[in-house]
Amino acid sequence: QVQLQESGPGLVQPSQTLSLTCTVSGGSISSGDYYWSWIRQHPGKGLEWIGWIYYSGSTYYNPSLKSRVTTSVDTSKSHFSLKLNSVTAADTAVYYCARSWAYSGRYYFDYWGQGTLVTVSS
Amino acid sequence: EIVLTQSPGTLSLSPGERATLSCRASQGVNSNYLAWYQQKPGQAPRLLIYGASIRAADIPDRFSGSGSRTDFTLTISRLEPEDFAVFYCQQYGSSPWTFGQGTKVEIQ
Numbered sequence: 001q002v003q004l005q006e007s008g009p010g011l012v013q014p015s016q017t018l019s020l021t022c023t024v025s026g027g028s029i030s031s032g033d034y035y036w037s038w039i040r041q042h043p044g045k046g047l048e049w050i051g052w053i054y055y056s057g058s059t060y061y062n063p064s065l066k067s068r069v070t071t072s073v074d075t076s077k078s079h080f081s082l083k084l085n086s087v088t089a090a091d092t093a094v095y096y097c098a099r100s101w102a103y104s105g106r107y108y109f110d111y112w113g114q115g116t117l118v119t120v121s122s
Numbered sequence: 123e124i125v126l127t128q129s130p131g132t133l134s135l136s137p138g139e140r141a142t143l144s145c146r147a148s149q150g151v152n153s154n155y156l157a158w159y160q161q162k163p164g165q166a167p168r169l170l171i172y173g174a175s176i177r178a179a180d181i182p183d184r185f186s187g188s189g190s191r192t193d194f195t196l197t198i199s200r201l202e203p204e205d206f207a208v209f210y211c212q213q214y215g216s217s218p219w220t221f222g223q224g225t226k227v228e229i230q
Contacts, residue, residue: 098166108214109159112168
């Protein structure tokens with residue numbers, strides 16, 4: 001059974017960089033079959049897809065956040081990471097990591113982490 | 123990007139009743155690449171349906187999806203107590219992948 005677990009600071013100061021890591025267990029992050037995504041959910045709101053990373057390091061980001069987002073993958077540690085810079089209160093959200101297949105027609109999210117709340121405040 | 127609009131915002135029903143949720147896309151969804159998720163408070167979303175009508179693993183057959191192009195529907199044939207939650211649609215046919223704003227199914 002694949003499991004994903006987010007980790008990182010729950011509080012980030014405005015204008016600083018939000019950094020999160022997602023550790024994958026029960027399956028190989030090095031498999032070429034999957035994209036590894038970040039998704040966020042503002043308090044009481046809907047879901048916003050941030051972007052995906054492939055085991056090779058290839059990425060695709062939502063244009064709405066592209067200028068502030070960087071992701072990376074470390075296959076030796078079976079984890080991938082998110083950095084979001086210049087954060088404001090509008091970036092306060094629950095951040096999820098999730099897995100989708102890397103094949104056309106299968107980009108739905110079949111496994112999710114439990115989510116981690118990140119609050120941007122001084 | 124494709125904007126997904128879900129309706130109604132809230133659906134108040136009793137256990138045993140039928141729930142019909144709508145998801146309308148601002149433009150055609152390629153090859154009906156649309157998924158539905160269920161989210162309970164404090165939990166991550168759970169995949170219910172993909173490809174507009176294919177149930178994910180271990181999803182009860184009271185959940186069904188239908189529709190094409192711009193109009194999609196999630197139907198719960200007979201609501202069980204554990205079904206009350208928020209439901210989201212997601213399109214993955216065009217980048218960026220987008221979600222609807224959600225429909226809350228609450229106990230009447």
